[in-house]
Amino acid sequence: MNMHATPQRTQAETALVEAFAARLSELPGDGAVMVKRDDAIEAIKDGLPTRRVEAWHYTDLRRLLTSVPDHDPTANPKPLVPVIEGSEVLSLLNGVVRGKAPALDGVTFQNLSDKLTDGSFAQALDPLDADDAIGFLNTAFVSDGWFVDIAPGAKIEAPIELQNLQAGGQTHVRLPVRVGAGARATIVERQAGSGAALASSVSNLSVGDGADVVWLIVQEQPETATHLAQFNAELGKDSRLTLFVMNAGGKLVRQEIRVKVAGAGADFQLRGVNLLAGDGHTDVTMVLDHAAANTGSRELVRNVVTGKARGVFQGRINVHQLAQKTDAKMACNTLLLSDDAEFSTKPELEIFADDVQCGHGATVTEIDRSHLFYLMARGIDEKTARGLLVKAFVASVIEELDNEALVDALEAKLDTWFAEHG
Amino acid sequence: MLEIRNLHARIASTGTEIIRGLNLTVKAGEVAAIMGPNGSGKSTLSYVLAGRDDYEVTEGDILYNGHSVLEMDPAERAAAGIFLAFQYPMEIPGVATMEFLKVALNAQRKARGEEPLKVPDFLKRVKEAAASLEMDIAMLKRPLNVGFSGGEKKRAEILQMKLLAPSLCVLDETDSGLDIDALKIVADGVNALRAPDRAFLVITHYQRLLEHIVPDTVHVLYRGQVIKSGDKTLAHELEANGYAGIIEEAA
Numbered sequence: 001m002n003m004h005a006t007p008q009r010t011q012a013e014t015a016l017v018e019a020f021a022a023r024l025s026e027l028p029g030d031g032a033v034m035v036k037r038d039d040a041i042e043a044i045k046d047g048l049p050t051r052r053v054e055a056w057h058y059t060d061l062r063r064l065l066t067s068v069p070d071h072d073p074t075a076n077p078k079p080l081v082p083v084i085e086g087s088e089v090l091s092l093l094n095g096v097v098r099g100k101a102p103a104l105d106g107v108t109f110q111n112l113s114d115k116l117t118d119g120s121f122a123q124a125l126d127p128l129d130a131d132d133a134i135g136f137l138n139t140a141f142v143s144d145g146w147f148v149d150i151a152p153g154a155k156i157e158a159p160i161e162l163q164n165l166q167a168g169g170q171t172h173v174r175l176p177v178r179v180g181a182g183a184r185a186t187i188v189e190r191q192a193g194s195g196a197a198l199a200s201s202v203s204n205l206s207v208g209d210g211a212d213v214v215w216l217i218v219q220e221q222p223e224t225a226t227h228l229a230q231f232n233a234e235l236g237k238d239s240r241l242t243l244f245v246m247n248a249g250g251k252l253v254r255q256e257i258r259v260k261v262a263g264a265g266a267d268f269q270l271r272g273v274n275l276l277a278g279d280g281h282t283d284v285t286m287v288l289d290h291a292a293a294n295t296g297s298r299e300l301v302r303n304v305v306t307g308k309a310r311g312v313f314q315g316r317i318n319v320h321q322l323a324q325k326t327d328a329k330m331a332c333n334t335l336l337l338s339d340d341a342e343f344s345t346k347p348e349l350e351i352f353a354d355d356v357q358c359g360h361g362a363t364v365t366e367i368d369r370s371h372l373f374y375l376m377a378r379g380i381d382e383k384t385a386r387g388l389l390v391k392a393f394v395a396s397v398i399e400e401l402d403n404e405a406l407v408d409a410l411e412a413k414l415d416t417w418f419a420e421h422g
Numbered sequence: 423m424l425e426i427r428n429l430h431a432r433i434a435s436t437g438t439e440i441i442r443g444l445n446l447t448v449k450a451g452e453v454a455a456i457m458g459p460n461g462s463g464k465s466t467l468s469y470v471l472a473g474r475d476d477y478e479v480t481e482g483d484i485l486y487n488g489h490s491v492l493e494m495d496p497a498e499r500a501a502a503g504i505f506l507a508f509q510y511p512m513e514i515p516g517v518a519t520m521e522f523l524k525v526a527l528n529a530q531r532k533a534r535g536e537e538p539l540k541v542p543d544f545l546k547r548v549k550e551a552a553a554s555l556e557m558d559i560a561m562l563k564r565p566l567n568v569g570f571s572g573g574e575k576k577r578a579e580i581l582q583m584k585l586l587a588p589s590l591c592v593l594d595e596t597d598s599g600l601d602i603d604a605l606k607i608v609a610d611g612v613n614a615l616r617a618p619d620r621a622f623l624v625i626t627h628y629q630r631l632l633e634h635i636v637p638d639t640v641h642v643l644y645r646g647q648v649i650k651s652g653d654k655t656l657a658h659e660l661e662a663n664g665y666a667g668i669i670e671e672a673a
């Protein structure tokens with residue numbers, strides 16, 4: 001970000017620098033962690049990224065980040081019923097761990113605030129690159145999180161739901177998760193709240209050789225909240241990661257996904273559903289590296305945009321020279337429901353191997369009027385008919401998940417969203 | 423039951439007038455056939471009756487049981503008992519046929535102030551209707567009309583008609599794309615629904631369908647108007663002599 005230093009700080013930048021000075025004494029961390037925090041706030045002082053930074057071209061953070069509330073120590077969000085019945089729930093309320101971790105065979109849970117002080121975590125706070133604004137913001141302010149360690153070979157049947165909830169102010173958390181070789185788990189990352197908060201959240205997942213992980217991000221912030229999130233994952237040999245992302249809220253949302261398919265034979269699946277309403281701005285930016293041979297990936301993102309909402313999907317697939325026989329396909333389909341709705345898609349492929357199959361496609365459509373007429377001609381009122389068609393558009397992404405409880409839960413969220421915004 | 427008075431309708435996007443002063447009366451219990459050459463406005467008439475907003479009514483009225491339907495949207499007309507069996511039923515991926523049938527049936531029941539059907543009752547009705555049309559119930563587990571053959575789509579339309587039990591049934595070129603066996607099954611399905619309190623408007627280009635669904639009245643549509651009406655013998659006359667004679671006679 002240094003390249004684009006700007007002489008005059010915005011209100012938001014000034015507020016962040018002041019908030020850092022005010023909160024520094026209460027933020028956890030050993031000396032090495034505090035040095036990382038200091039470096040991070042220095043990067044923010046140099047200016048948030050603008051549209052001139054390629055990775056932020058469609059989301060000019062400097063212009064769009066207008067409100068930076070103070071941290072509110074009295075904010076008291078209430079835990080939510082988990083997305084999937086029978087899940088083990090771990091809460092982060094107003095940026096700190098609340099309650100005790102459940103006892104679960106094969107899983108170790110630790111408070112991140114402890115890890116920040118025990119000398120083991122500073123390295124994990126390094127920025128990913130010079131434009132890693134979410135990384136900088138989170139590193140400067142991170143207060144707590146859950147560290148989850150799943151033992152090699154453990155088969156964890158009950159989903160683990162990590163709830164990060166806000167009720168205004170600022171919250172900054174990290175969710176490092178390590179899944180051992182051959183282990184299997186389903187993790188739900190729940191991002192929600194009730195206030196006009198500035199929330200940042202960084203998840204780091206390491207998938208061991210032969211492990212099989214399903215990770216769901218369910219983001220339902222209120223229309224007043226800013227939500228800046230990052231999901232980073234590295235996949236070991238012959239492992240499998242299915243990442244499902246649902247965005248259904250927020251005023252300013254950026255969800256970065258950075259996945260490195262590092263082990264031969266590994267497979268990555270991304271399924272995304274963005275339900276965008278109001279006048280919010282939602283950006284999903286993925287950078288996927290195929291860095292080993294015989295790896296595969298499929299990315300399918302479906303967007304429904306209404307009101308004056310704007311959406312962005314940037315998908316970049318890098319196929320390294322070593323990654324022969326990579327099979328990668330990416331598709332982004334958008335359904336626009338109003339004249340003022342907007343969606344920008346930017347697919348990119350960078351291929352250095354010569355024996356690969358890669359492709360991408362993008363479409364933007366409106367509701368098919370003849371389909372709508374057909375349904376209405378059978379007595380289905382317009383709102384219900386539109387609901388059926390919108391659901392049909394995104395349901396195929398959800399139904400692929402191959403887990404009935406999960407499909408039901410996500411379809412219920414879809415119905416709720418459409419009842420409010422359809 | 424249906425009274426169309428001096429109806430004028432045009433394509434909303436281009437302003438091209440298709441229906442140009444059409445008059446037609448269909449009584450309860452009557453099966454009225456609408457015949458006419460290509461481009462005479464047959465399909466447009468069916469869409470205008472069902473309320474498709476690609477067409478604008480500029481003059482005249484459509485009275486159904488004495489009340490104008492022009493201000494009603496397609497869903498309201500359907501709930502009031504008007505049913506259009508489409509010439510080309512839409513394929514709608516992602517909408518399960520069974521779910522669609524249930525939502526449609528219960529939407530109409532709700533509009534009439536009736537309780538939604540319980541699932542076992544609903545399934546029983548669907549199974550009975552499917553069996554009578556020799557349809558494989560497995561088909562209904564697929565998305566709506568997706569991958570159905572032309573004949574299967576037409577049977578699915580009649581299945582919907584059976585389930586929804588409308589009082590005015592508009593059949594738009596139901597015979598197109600059907601082989602003779604399928605045509606018989608579909609016609610039997612329609613004939614079984616004939617009742618004193620139900621009327622049919624059977625739109626067709628050919629006499630063939632009318633051998634199986636015998637009409638009470640036949641109306642010839644040309645350039646958006648009914649130019650001749652008669653009984654079923656009029657259809658035979660058309661089959662033998664073509665439309666040219668009648669068109670000349672009217673001109």
